[in-house]
Amino acid sequence: MGEFWPVADVLAYLAGTWHVERVVRDLxxxxxxxxxxxxxxxxxxxxxLLSHESGTFTWQGAARPAERTLRYLPGAAPGTAAVRFSDGRPFHDLDLTTGRYVTDHPCAADLYRGEFTAYEEDRWRTVWRVGGPAKELVLTTDCTRMRSRTR
Structure with missing residues (x-):
């Protein structure tokens, strides 16, 4: 992938609809x-912003509907966000002012390390590395902005 795309205001950048492709690897x-x-x-x-993700997750040949909801609230610094689970629990902060951000989220005995990268106005990626006694995963998500078509 190319250079980073600095984002002055992450909430304004994310607003709208994105096509999502995620690969989940069990290491x-x-x-x-x-x-x-x-x-x-x-x-x-x-x-x-309220983020609602929905689609189909296929694992070992079985396809199932999947969805999740997150809340993106204004962060402590201008242009950043505080990401919360749908029930209000803290998840992580997000600051794309340099175009790239790395954060951690401890979950029980596992540690989630997320790397967020904006590549251009309409394309960004998240890579979560999950490690712990029960999990060793890499989740790579590519997001591409969906534009409404006008005639």
């Missing part, structure tokens, strides 16, 4: 799964 077993769908970053009833 212990070698198994690989795929998620394909969309993420819509829409308005909240407070400042910020």
């Amino acid at each position: 212990a077993s070698g198994a690989e799964g795929r998620f394909t769908g969309t993420t819509v970053f829409g308005p909240l009833d407070e400042p910020g």
Whole structure:
């Protein structure tokens, strides 16, 4: 992938609908799964964005519907975000002012390390590396902005 794309305001950058392709690799077993769908970053009833991801996750030949909801609230510094789970629990911060951001999220005995990279106005990637006693995963998500077509 190319150079980083600095983002002055992550909430403004994310607003809209994105096509999502995710590859999930289990490093212990070698198994690989795929998620394909969309993420819509829409308005909240407070400042910020509600992110709703929906699509199909295929693992070991079985395809199932999958979805998740996150809240992106204004962060501590201008142009950044505080990402929360749908129930309000903290997930991670997000600062793309340099075009790239690395963060950690401890979850029980596992550690999630996320790397967020903006490549251009309409394309960004997230790579989560998950390590712990029960998991050894890499989740790579590519997002491409979906534009509405006009005639």
